[in-house]
Amino acid sequence: MLLNTIGESYMAKTRILFIVYLILISPSFYALVSSESNPAPLFEATTVDGRPFSLNDSRGSVVILRIQNFENPICIECEQALKKQLIELSKLSVMSKENITIVTLNIRKNPSSDNGKQLAEEWYGINVTWYWIEDYQPYNISNRYSNYWNLKGGFVNPTIILIDPSLNIVGVYHVYRMGEGEIDGVQTAESLADDADMTLRGEWNSLNVKENREEVTFLGMFILGIITALSPCSIALLISMISYVGASRSNKGVKREIIEGFKIGFLFTLGMSLVFFILGCFISSLGMFIEISTLF
Numbered sequence: 001m002l003l004n005t006i007g008e009s010y011m012a013k014t015r016i017l018f019i020v021y022l023i024l025i026s027p028s029f030y031a032l033v034s035s036e037s038n039p040a041p042l043f044e045a046t047t048v049d050g051r052p053f054s055l056n057d058s059r060g061s062v063v064i065l066r067i068q069n070f071e072n073p074i075c076i077e078c079e080q081a082l083k084k085q086l087i088e089l090s091k092l093s094v095m096s097k098e099n100i101t102i103v104t105l106n107i108r109k110n111p112s113s114d115n116g117k118q119l120a121e122e123w124y125g126i127n128v129t130w131y132w133i134e135d136y137q138p139y140n141i142s143n144r145y146s147n148y149w150n151l152k153g154g155f156v157n158p159t160i161i162l163i164d165p166s167l168n169i170v171g172v173y174h175v176y177r178m179g180e181g182e183i184d185g186v187q188t189a190e191s192l193a194d195d196a197d198m199t200l201r202g203e204w205n206s207l208n209v210k211e212n213r214e215e216v217t218f219l220g221m222f223i224l225g226i227i228t229a230l231s232p233c234s235i236a237l238l239i240s241m242i243s244y245v246g247a248s249r250s251n252k253g254v255k256r257e258i259i260e261g262f263k264i265g266f267l268f269t270l271g272m273s274l275v276f277f278i279l280g281c282f283i284s285s286l287g288m289f290i291e292i293s294t295l296f
Contacts, residue, residue, distance in 0.1 A: 038169040040065075040161070041144035045133045048115045053103065053131045060165050061099040062196040064092070067142060067149045068158035070106050070120065071113040078157045081176035083124055084186040085158050090126045091189035099165070100196045102130035107142045148172050154179050160187055164199050171195060171204065225271020 044054045069075060070082055093102055106116040117132040135142045149159040154177050162171030174183035198204040
């Protein structure tokens, strides 16, 4: 009777270990811990012509967000790229494409300059009918996207960000980087319209979406939890992990940082707990094996 009880307990724990093993090797588990969507930081603003704009209200359409510094005096180095891209956006705005929202976010460093919309219309004869937002110090909106327009420490002027109907960033075009020149080059109205159509159909492949910073990956935190549990000096690794995550914070907003911090903490703890669980089951099974062996 005792032998049967021990055997059943041993088989039950073996089944649990087997189930855990299947979960760990399943593609869905890795998809869960390693998937990293790129939600666009939400913002609300008033355009230069007094229209209210909320990114959240654009859900369901493709948003083409152009981030730039366009003012007087203008950046001589970037002027041609700025001018050509503005002309292409003007063409796109008159193509009457449904479910496409065009937004210009103009970073202003010289508060005494006329607004960028007025300058574009006066200098280039462009009719700006889309949303045009001026962002002054302390740059509460543009700083949220700094990991996209800041490339290798240099300002990309302009940068075009493609946001899908679920408000995820799915594409980034670095048109012109100051000090380097053209990266992706000027995007034509036709190519941007095609990008938007493919995004709406779900056929778009993400382009240059990775942010320009040391990214904390969820799978990496899970693996680090396992390494920390196995380390002879886990406290030192724990302190290092906390310092690294703190230094890797970005301008995502408080709510998103709290959610990301919870995910990181959960997966790190899960990694440590998994090691202790497996070791506990192994030691328990070893004890049962020794106990069974003594009966013979």
